[in-house]
Amino acid sequence: MTDKSTPSVSQTESSDDEKLLKEVLNAAQIDTEDRYADQQALTLRMWTIGITFSIAGCGLNTLFTLRSPSISIAKSTAQLLAYPAGRLWDACMPTRQFNILGWNFSLNPHPFNPKEHILIYVMANISFFTRMTADILVEQKMFFGLNSGWAFQILMILALFLIGFAFSGLTRPALVEPRKVVWPGLLSVTALTATLHRRRKAGANESNSSRKISTLGFFCLVFLGSVCWYWLPDFLFPALSYFNFPCWINPDSPAVNQVFGVSSGMGLLPLTLDWSQIAYVASPLLVPSWAIANVAIALVFWIYIVATACYYMNVWNTAYLPFQSSSIFDNTGNVYNVSRILSESDGFSLDLAKYEKYSPVYMPITYALSTYALAIATLASLIVWIILEHHGYILAAFRDLGNVYRVSFRAPREKQRPPRIGDVSTWWYSGCLLLGLFLAIFATEYWNIELRWFGVLSSFAISATFFFPVTLVYANTNLKVGIEVFCRIVGGFLWEGKILANVWFVGLGYTTILNGLSFSQDMKLCLYYHIPAYSVFWAQCIGIIIGTVGQVAVVNWALGHIHGICTTDALNGFTCPFSRTNFNTSIIWGAVGPRRFFSADSGYRNLFYLIIIGGTLPVIVHLLKRRYPTSFWRNASVPLLLGGLNYIPPATGMNYGSWAIVGLFFGYFVRKRHNRWWRRYNFVLDSALESSVSLAAFVIFFTIYYSGVSDRLSWWGTEVYKETCDWTGCPHKLLPAGAKIE
Numbered sequence: 161m162t163d164k165s166t167p168s169v170s171q172t173e174s175s176d177d178e179k180l181l182k183e184v185l186n187a188a189q190i191d192t193e194d195r196y197a198d199q200q201a202l203t204l205r206m207w208t209i210g211i212t213f214s215i216a217g218c219g220l221n222t223l224f225t226l227r228s229p230s231i232s233i234a235k236s237t238a239q240l241l242a243y244p245a246g247r248l249w250d251a252c253m254p255t256r257q258f259n260i261l262g263w264n265f266s267l268n269p270h271p272f273n274p275k276e277h278i279l280i281y282v283m284a285n286i287s288f289f290t291r292m293t294a295d296i297l298v299e300q301k302m303f304f305g306l307n308s309g310w311a312f313q314i315l316m317i318l319a320l321f322l323i324g325f326a327f328s329g330l331t332r333p334a335l336v337e338p339r340k341v342v343w344p345g346l347l348s349v350t351a352l353t354a355t356l357h358r359r360r361k362a363g364a365n366e367s368n369s370s371r372k373i374s375t376l377g378f379f380c381l382v383f384l385g386s387v388c389w390y391w392l393p394d395f396l397f398p399a400l401s402y403f404n405f406p407c408w409i410n411p412d413s414p415a416v417n418q419v420f421g422v423s424s425g426m427g428l429l430p431l432t433l434d435w436s437q438i439a440y441v442a443s444p445l446l447v448p449s450w451a452i453a454n455v456a457i458a459l460v461f462w463i464y465i466v467a468t469a470c471y472y473m474n475v476w477n478t479a480y481l482p483f484q485s486s487s488i489f490d491n492t493g494n495v496y497n498v499s500r501i502l503s504e505s506d507g508f509s510l511d512l513a514k515y516e517k518y519s520p521v522y523m524p525i526t527y528a529l530s531t532y533a534l535a536i537a538t539l540a541s542l543i544v545w546i547i548l549e550h551h552g553y554i555l556a557a558f559r560d561l562g563n564v565y566r567v568s569f570r571a572p573r574e575k576q577r578p579p580r581i582g583d584v585s586t587w588w589y590s591g592c593l594l595l596g597l598f599l600a601i602f603a604t605e606y607w608n609i610e611l612r613w614f615g616v617l618s619s620f621a622i623s624a625t626f627f628f629p630v631t632l633v634y635a636n637t638n639l640k641v642g643i644e645v646f647c648r649i650v651g652g653f654l655w656e657g658k659i660l661a662n663v664w665f666v667g668l669g670y671t672t673i674l675n676g677l678s679f680s681q682d683m684k685l686c687l688y689y690h691i692p693a694y695s696v697f698w699a700q701c702i703g704i705i706i707g708t709v710g711q712v713a714v715v716n717w718a719l720g721h722i723h724g725i726c727t728t729d730a731l732n733g734f735t736c737p738f739s740r741t742n743f744n745t746s747i748i749w750g751a752v753g754p755r756r757f758f759s760a761d762s763g764y765r766n767l768f769y770l771i772i773i774g775g776t777l778p779v780i781v782h783l784l785k786r787r788y789p790t791s792f793w794r795n796a797s798v799p800l801l802l803g804g805l806n807y808i809p810p811a812t813g814m815n816y817g818s819w820a821i822v823g824l825f826f827g828y829f830v831r832k833r834h835n836r837w838w839r840r841y842n843f844v845l846d847s848a849l850e851s852s853v854s855l856a857a858f859v860i861f862f863t864i865y866y867s868g869v870s871d872r873l874s875w876w877g878t879e880v881y882k883e884t885c886d887w888t889g890c891p892h893k894l895l896p897a898g899a900k901i902e
Contacts, residue, residue, distance in 0.1 A: 199269070199273050199275065200269060200270070200276075201273075201276055201279055201695045202698065202699075203269060203276055204265065205249045205272065205276060206279050206699075207702075208249075209242050209246060209249070209280055210242075210280040210283040210284070210699070213238040213280060214238075214283045214284050214286075214287040214702075214703055214707075214710075215710060216233075217235075217237070217238055217284050217287060218288060218710030219713070220233045220858055221289075222710060223714055223718055224858075224861075225290055225295070225738065226294075226298065226718060226722075226726070226734050226735075226739070227733050227734050227735075233854045233855070233858060235281060235288050235349075236348065236349070236352060236851040237851040237854050238280065238284035238288070239280070239281045239284070239349065239353070239847075240847070242281070243272070246272030246277065246280075247272055249268065249272065250268060250272055253267040253268040254268060255267075255268045255269070273357075274689055275690075275691050277353060277357070278353065278685060278686060278689050279686070279691065279695065279696070281682075282686065282696065282699050282700060282703065283699050283700075283702060283703040283706070285678060285681075285703070286321075286678065286679070286700055286703030286704060286706075287706040287707035287710060289674075289675070289678050289707070290707065292667070292670075292674055293317050293320055293671060293675075293711055294711050294714075294715055295738045295739045295742050296316075296663060296664070296667050296671070297313055297317070297711065297715045298715060298736055299739045299742050300660065300663065301715070301716075301719060302719055302725070302726045302736065302739065303726070304659065304743075306660065310712055312603050312607045312609075313712045313715075314708055314709065314712050315599045315600075316599070316600065316603050316604075317707075317708045317711060317712060318596075318599055318705075318708045319596045319597070319600035319668070320596075320600075320667060320671050320672055320675055321596075321675055321708060322592045322593070322595055322599070323592075323593060323597065323600075323620065323623065323675075323676075324673065324675025324678075325589070325592050325675070325676065325679050325704060326589045326592040326596065326676075327593075327623070327624070327627045327672065327673070327676035328676040328677075328679035328680040329584070329588070329592070329683075330590070330593070331627065331628060331680070332680070332683055335628070335635060335680050336684045336687060337687065341632075341636070341684070342635070342636065343635050343638075343681050343684045344448055344636075344638045345446050345634075345638040345681060346681065346688070347446060347843045348443070348446055348843040348846040348847045348850070349685060349847075350843070351375075351843030351846075351847060352844065354375070355375040355376050372840075375840060375841065378844055378845070378848075379844050382845055382849065382852070383852045384852075386435065386848060386849055386856070387855060387856045390434075390435070390853055390857065390860070391856065391860065393432075393433055393436075394434070394436075394857060394860050395860050395865075395870065396873070397877040398877070398881070399876075399880050400432070400433040400434060402423060402881040402887075403422070403431045404421055404422045404423075404425070404427075404814075404881060406419075406420040406429065407420055407881070407884040407886045408880050408881070411883055411885060412885060414890040414891065415892075417885035417886040417890060418471075420886075421483070421884070421885070422812055422813075422814035422886065423484075423886045423887050423889075424482040424484045424485055424885075424887070424888075424889040424890075425812070425813070425886050426463055426464060426467070426468060426483060426812075427812050427814030427816075427817055428464065428817075430813060430815075430816070430817025430818040431814075431818070432814060435853050436853050436857070437814065437815055437818060438815075438818045438819055438822055439819070440807070440815040440819070441815055441816060441819050442638060442819070443846050444820070444822040444826070444827070445822075445826055445827070445845060445849075446638050446843070446846055447638045447823055447827070448637060448638070449823065449827035450795040450797075451637040451638070451797065451800055451804075452819075452824055453795065453824065454796065454797045454800035454804060455639070455804035455805070455816065455820060456816075456824070458805055459805060459813065459816045459817060462529060462534065462805060463526065463530075463805065463813050463816075466529065467483075467525045467526055467529050470525050470529070472892060474892075474893065475525070475763070476525070476763045476764065478522075478525040479892040479893040480493050480522075480891050480893050480894075480895055481493060481522060481523075481524045482524050482890070482891060483524060483525060483892075484524060484527075484808075484809060484812055484813075485527065485809065485889055486527075486741045486744065486810045487740070488521050488522065488523055488527070489524075490518065490519035490521075491519040491520065491522065491900040491901040491902075492900055493901065496519070496521060496522075496744070497518075498743075498747050500518045501514045501515040501518055501751060502659075509657050509658055509751075510656075510657035510659075510752065512657075515751075519900075520752075521747070521748055522901060523764075524809075526808050527744075528764065530805050530806065530808040530809070531645065531745065531809070532764070533767040533770045534770065534802050534805060534806070535642065535643075535644070535646075535803065536645060536646075536768060536770050536771050536774065537771060537773050537802045537803075538641055538642075538643075538774060538799060538802040539643055539645070539771070540771045540772075540774030540775040541777060541778050541802050541803070542629050542630070542641060542643070544774075544779065544798075545629075545778045545797075545798055546628075546629040546632070548778055548782045549782065550632065583692055583694050584696075584697050588697065597616065597617075597620060600616045600668060601613045601617075604616060604664065609660055609661070609664060610655060610658045610660050610661035611660070611665060615655070615661060615664075615665055616668060618650070618654065618665070619647065619651075619664075619665045619666075619668035619669035620668060620669075620672075622650065622670075623668065623669050623673050626646075627672075627673050627676055627677075630643065630677065631676065631677045631680055633799055634681075635680070640674070640677070640806070641799050641804075642670065642803065642806045644666055644670045644745075647666040647669035647670050648662060648666055648748075648749035648754075649749060650665070651666060651749065651750070652749035652750060652753045652754040652755075652757075653753070653754055656753040657753060659751050660750070662749050662750030663742075663746050666746075679700060682696070683696060718734075726740065738810065741809055741810055774798075774802055777798050777801075778798040781793065781796050781798050784796075826838065830842070
């Protein structure tokens with residue numbers, strides 16, 4: 161019998177992913193009941209292991225975010241290593257009770273359990289998330305030359321964390337607690353937890369699968385193989401990472417290198433044998449296949465068709481520039497020298513006379529298309545998409561949240577217990593929000609960072625508005641849709657010519673959303689494992705402190721000790737790609753400003769027309785979904801079609817192409833044809849690859865590159881990909897000697 165009602169696209173996908181998540185949790189024996197209700201989560205063992213791993217991981221991730229390709233110590237690495245550490249603690253520590261000043265405790269109250277394990281992961285997840293905040297510190301100190309000192313840096317980073325933390329806590333009833341909000345990015349975490357804490361049961365299932373390798377054995381096999389393999393693309397044979405062999409055959413042909421190049425080209429042949437390149441955007445094994453398909457379609461249409469056509473038609477004079485680059489350029493085709501347009505009095509404001517004498521800003525086609533045009537369209541599509549697809553859910557969620565606060569204000573008068581989210585008072589998160597805003601206002605006013613107090617409040621209004629829709633997209637797809645460009649434009653109009661104001665306006669308006677998104681994901685994970693909300697609250701608070709101090713310390717150390725950092729001559733690729741991209745973006749919106757950038761004389765003014773596409777396309781797709789509910793339109797996601805390529809640049813077509821191929825192979829073909837294998841091993845495979853690559857990169861850097869051993873290795877496999885137009889960024893058209901772009 162067929163049900164007459166037709167579920168929406170988001171409901172269908174959420175249902176599928178929730179069933180899969182339930183299978184993984186059932187394997188871990190923690191799906192419907194709290195099997196460890198009589199055991200603690202906040203143990204001395206958890207605090208010791210969690211704090212140790214958080215400090216180490218925060219430092220390493222902050223360091224590696226300055227590297228290209230960006231490699232991070234995966235959260236799964238902390239999750240993996242925490243298990244033997246916990247079991248070693250079980251074996252070595254006494255179980256007897258201690259009494260110190262009336263406080264009774266035990267060093268080893270019970271065996272290491274999944275609740276402790278997950279809280280260690282949560283602390284690591286917070287302190288490991290360093291890219292956006294570390295980039296701001298690097299951008300300010302390295303590219304702008306402003307050394308404001310540790311106090312300012314700590315206060316501002318702490319403010320970014322606290323505001324995001326408050327967002328996640330206050331929206332928990334809407335984004336965390338509902339069963340249909342699945343968060344597919346958690347599947348590998350639960351898979352690895354199930355593998356490590358599985359309790360084997362004797363029975364037919366075990367005997368029938370006796371010939372199959374266990375999930376733990378599979379994890380170990382892939383982990384060891386991946387650690388050994390990564391020495392090739394990262395050190396011994398890096399050409400395997402940048403596997404653009406057509407460019408090796410014809411290294412001097414601009415056309416060949418622009419088409420097949422993986423550094424400055426479109427990457428039409430997306431081949432690489434480096435997992436860090438494949439997973440540069442996100443792990444392809446965790447993203448639902450319908451979401452990958454949307455991004456793949458966006459890649460083909462926007463990069464391979466639209467960007468290519470615009471480039472060879474010389475739209476916006478892009479033919480005189482590389483097809484792909486994280487840099488901006490002047491009217492001679494050289495990288496823009498920002499120091500030539502800044503005021504000598506403070507070094508952070510635009511000198512209009514110098515700017516007019518020097519050059520306007522020119523952008524490569526992928527930079528203009530992805531970072532600005534599609535970002536503007538995405539912003540409009542996100543608002544319309546939320547209204548059309550989720551208006552009922554949003555209204556219900558905010559009604560529930562409003563009820564919580566109505567009870568909150570009545571509670572003192574009626575002597576009722578204050579309302580709680582789980583078992584944490586809503587006022588705890590409200591206090592974190594007020595503290596974060598106070599720290600941000602104090603820091604900007606005391607150190608005179610141009611933004612001022614009203615700028616902090618303006619950026620907060622933007623982040624509060626867009627936190628819900630951005631987080632909802634991520635909770636269903638594991639892909640982030642950014643609103644950074646909107647913050648840039650608003651900040652550029654409000655503080656025209658003031659670069660630092662624009663930098664911190666974006667930090668407070670967008671980075672707080674990313675921080676809050678991460679906190680919400682962790683809350684969902686802990687909800688699956690029946691961990692009390694107050695335990696999660698304190699674990700996240702400690703993670704915030706470690707993440708704040710750790711980032712500030714490592715950034716200041718790296719900028720003072722790594723030779724050539726943030727330049728093309730940097731050791732082992734420490735070119736600060738994300739910081740450089742952010743810096744270039746800050747110049748456009750902070751120094752030049754949107755008024756000049758979108759002036760009548762500028763061709764870039766036409767980028768604003770894409771806001772019409774962003775506003776109307778969701779309506780068209782929504783109507784098609786309702787007219788053809790069982791067709792391929794039901795899987796269409798306009799925010800992904802427009803905003804799925806937001807990592808370009810510095811990501812390239814090769815990164816997205818290889819990511820899509822691997823993701824569709826496992827998420828569609830393997831899942832359909834070999835479902836039993838996929839359910840048993842797919843997410844374990846992701847955990848093994850993620851943790852092994854990050855661990856291998858750490859070992860290789862400190863044993864080979866930092867020690868100077870790498871200087872002794874030079875052969876064809878280490879140089880061939882550098883001796884191409886793809887690596888140097890050859891343009892389609894060359895300017896005559898002494899000529900300038902008009």
